[in-house]
Amino acid sequence: MKGYTGKVLFIDLSKGSLEEKQIPDEVYEQFLSGVGLGVYILYNHIPTGADPLGPDNMLGFVSGLLTGTGSLVTGRWMAVCKSPLTGGWGDANCGGTFSPAIKQCGYDGIFFKGISEKPIYLLIDDDGIKLEDAAAVWGRDTVETENYLEEKHRGKKKPAVAVIGLAAEKLSLISGICNDRGRIAARSGCGAVVGSKKLKAVVLCSSRIIECVDREQMRSLSKDYATKVKKTKLPGFLSGGMLPLIGKMMGKMKVMVALDGMMTLIPTLKKWGNPMSNSLGVTSGDLPIKNWGGSVIDYNRSHYKHLNPDLITRREFKSYSCYSCIIGCGGICKIDDIADGVFAETHKPEYETCVSFGGLLMNKDLESIFYIIELLNRAGMDSISAGNTVAYAIECYENSLLSKDDTDGLELTWGNTRAITELIQKMITRDGIGNLLADGVRAAVQRIGPNSARYAMHTGG
Amino acid sequence: MQIIVYLPPYLKSSHADERGFVTIEEGATLKDLFELLGVPFPLGTVHLCRVNYEKAKLNRTLNERDMVSFFSLISGE
Numbered sequence: 001m002k003g004y005t006g007k008v009l010f011i012d013l014s015k016g017s018l019e020e021k022q023i024p025d026e027v028y029e030q031f032l033s034g035v036g037l038g039v040y041i042l043y044n045h046i047p048t049g050a051d052p053l054g055p056d057n058m059l060g061f062v063s064g065l066l067t068g069t070g071s072l073v074t075g076r077w078m079a080v081c082k083s084p085l086t087g088g089w090g091d092a093n094c095g096g097t098f099s100p101a102i103k104q105c106g107y108d109g110i111f112f113k114g115i116s117e118k119p120i121y122l123l124i125d126d127d128g129i130k131l132e133d134a135a136a137v138w139g140r141d142t143v144e145t146e147n148y149l150e151e152k153h154r155g156k157k158k159p160a161v162a163v164i165g166l167a168a169e170k171l172s173l174i175s176g177i178c179n180d181r182g183r184i185a186a187r188s189g190c191g192a193v194v195g196s197k198k199l200k201a202v203v204l205c206s207s208r209i210i211e212c213v214d215r216e217q218m219r220s221l222s223k224d225y226a227t228k229v230k231k232t233k234l235p236g237f238l239s240g241g242m243l244p245l246i247g248k249m250m251g252k253m254k255v256m257v258a259l260d261g262m263m264t265l266i267p268t269l270k271k272w273g274n275p276m277s278n279s280l281g282v283t284s285g286d287l288p289i290k291n292w293g294g295s296v297i298d299y300n301r302s303h304y305k306h307l308n309p310d311l312i313t314r315r316e317f318k319s320y321s322c323y324s325c326i327i328g329c330g331g332i333c334k335i336d337d338i339a340d341g342v343f344a345e346t347h348k349p350e351y352e353t354c355v356s357f358g359g360l361l362m363n364k365d366l367e368s369i370f371y372i373i374e375l376l377n378r379a380g381m382d383s384i385s386a387g388n389t390v391a392y393a394i395e396c397y398e399n400s401l402l403s404k405d406d407t408d409g410l411e412l413t414w415g416n417t418r419a420i421t422e423l424i425q426k427m428i429t430r431d432g433i434g435n436l437l438a439d440g441v442r443a444a445v446q447r448i449g450p451n452s453a454r455y456a457m458h459t460g461g
Numbered sequence: 462m463q464i465i466v467y468l469p470p471y472l473k474s475s476h477a478d479e480r481g482f483v484t485i486e487e488g489a490t491l492k493d494l495f496e497l498l499g500v501p502f503p504l505g506t507v508h509l510c511r512v513n514y515e516k517a518k519l520n521r522t523l524n525e526r527d528m529v530s531f532f533s534l535i536s537g538e
Contacts, residue, residue: 228514235509235532246534253470258481260467260530262514268534280534 002213003069004033008041009107009129011122013197014055014114018129023108033065033108035091038080041111052084052189053171053196055115061162061177061202062109063102067324068210070218072225075099075323079190085173085385085440086461090188095322095330096180101160101204112197121201123153134200141165141378142178149203159205165380168195170430173439173461174385178377182347183322183330186382189440189461226326232267240310243276244301247283266327272309273329274351279304281351282359289359290414291391292457303364307354311366316348339371346374356387361394362414372424379428385440386427388457390420392441393433395455401448408432462487462525466498469533474498485523492519494529509533 006028010019023037031040038060050056059081066074077099083090102110105124112122119134137145142165153159160179167175168191175191176184212218259265268276281287282296282304289299296304315333322330331348349369353376357369376383396402397412404411408426410419410433426434436447441456466483468474476497477483485494491512494500507519509532523529 231514243534250534255470258467259469259533260528263467263511263530263532264534 003066003071003210004028004108005103005106005211007107008037008060008109008111009105011110011112011131012114013112013116013120013131013199016116016131020107028065034062034076034078035080035093037109038062038078038091039089041109042080042082045111045113046082050082052082052087052090052193055113055197057082057084057193057196058111058113059190059193059197060109060111061098061102063099063107068100068103069212070215070222071324072222073325073327075325077102077185079177079185079188081188081190081193083188083190083461084171084192084196085189085442088460090190090193092176092185092187092190094177094179094183094185095325096160096183097323098160098162098179098204100210100323101206103210104208105204105206106208110202112194112199115196116198119198119200121149121199121203123203123205125153125155125159125203125205126207134198137163137200138169139166142380143181143378145201146178146181149201153203153205155205157205157207159203161201161203163201163380164191164194164199165378167379167381167428167438168192169200170428170438171195172381172427172430173443174382174389175380176382178380180322182374182377184377184380184382186384191380191382228262229266229270229326232262232270234267234271240272240276240279240308240313241305243278243280243309244283244304247280247286250280250284269327269329272313273331273348275307275309275312275349275354277351278307278309278312278354278358281355282307287355287359288457290362291360291388291395291455293395294359294362299359299362303362304359306364306366307358312348312354315370317345333370335367335370335374338367343371343374346370347377349373350383353383353387356384357390357420360387360391361420363417363420364415365417368417368421372421375421375424375428381424381428386424389427389437389441389444390423392444392452392455392457393423393437396448396452399455401452401455402433406433406436462489462523464494464523464525464527464529466494467528467530468498469531471533472498472500472531489523490519491517491521491523491529494523495519 062078079092081090119138121134123130145163162179171192173189176186178184316331318332320330321328336344427438442461
C-alpha cells in the first residue's frame, strides 16, 4: 500500500537545529511504521546508558503505517522513548486527530533530542518548521494550552496539537502527552521526557496529501468494513444492569471460544465504549479490586452497581469518533453539577480509569471518578498509574507505613473519595505527600521504604 | 460445502473444526445448521444469530463460505 512518507524529522532542542532524513523502503518492510519505526530510530540514536530525562534520550511522535490511506481504525499515533519509569523501552499511543497531522506535515515521525534552554513548542505549518517560545503556556493545563495554541495558529486548517500538562512539566514519571483536550498517550512516563526537554507542545497544521498506492482498493475494503459495522447492534433488551450477570456466567465458563468481534465487541463499544467492562469485570473476576487483594466479595453489588455503564452514558451529550474510526466509542460528558461546577465537561471515562478509581480503591462514587478524570487529563497524568499509586498509599496507611502526619492530614482509607481526590491534586502539584507518590509506586517504595514493596503492584515501574 | 460458524461457548459443537469451519450439505438452510449443531430453541436463538452480519430467517439457504455468527458477550475463561 505504501502509505508512508519515507521521511522523518529530527530536532535537536539543545542546538535548535532541524534535520530531515530519508528512511529506506527496507526499514518499513522490516519494521513497518508506528512503534516499529520508533524502535529502529531509537535503537540507532540513543546511546547506551543514556539518562531518560537527559539530553541523549530521544522522544518520537510517530504516525501509523496505514494512517491517512483511507483505511479504517488506523488513526492512532505513538509516543516512543527510553522510559524514565522503567529504564527500558517506553511507548504510549493515543487516538484523536493527531496521527494524520504528522503525515500531513510530510513525515512518518518527528523525533526530539537535547534539552531546550527555555520552554518552547514546535510549529509546523505550510510556511515551514519553527520552534516558538512557550512562555505564555508553560504552567497552564492541557486544555487551556490546546485552546490557546489552536486559536493562535488557526488558519485554513484547524491545527492538531499535542501538549503536556503540569505533571510532565514537574517531571512526574507517570505523566503523558495529551491531544484533543483529554485524550492521552499516558503510559511509560513519556510525558516526563517531553517535560525534561522543555517542549510544551507540538502544533501541526500542514495539509500535504497522504499517498496510497491503491486508494480504490483501500476504499473498497473500508466500505465493506463500514457496512458491517453499521449493521451491528446489540439486542434491544440488553441493558447495563445485565452486564454483572453476564460477567458471572463468564467467570464460570470452563471453555474458551473465539467470538465474532463484529457481533460482540463492536456493538458494545458503539453503545457504551469500553466502560461496558466496568461491572462485568467485577463479577467475572477480571477486574482488580482493593489494590489487587480483593474480590467481588469486597466490591459487591452495593459498590459495582454505581459503575453501570448506563450511568456513564447518561451524562454523555456528544459522542465522537477518532480519526478514521467509525465505531465512535468516544464521548463528551456533562459534569457541571459535580464539584461545584469547576469543570463543565470531560471525556467519557475509559474502563481503565473507572477501574483504577473504582474497584481498585473500593470507591463507589462515580461522580468523583468523572471529576478525577478531568483533573488528570488537564494535568496530563496517567490515570492507570495514578490510581494504582493511590491504592498503594492506602495500603501503606492501613498498615501504618504512612501516618496522618505523612499524608498531610489525609485519612487514606478505602473509598474515601475526598481524600483520594485531594491526594491526586497533591500528586499533580508535587505538594507534600504528593511529591512522594508523583512518580508511581516503584519510586514511592524507594522513598517510603522496602517494607512497602509488598503493596506496590508494578512490572518494572 | 463449508461455512464458518462463531458459536458462543454454551453452544459448543463437535461439528466445528478448530477454525470454526462446519461442513454441511449443499442447499442446507439455517434451520438445518441449527439441527446439526444441536442449537436448542431455534426460534429463540435465531434472534441472536446473523448470516454475514445480516438478519436471517430459519429458511435462509446457506452458501459456501457464509459466516454464521451468534451474539454472545461470553467468551469463557
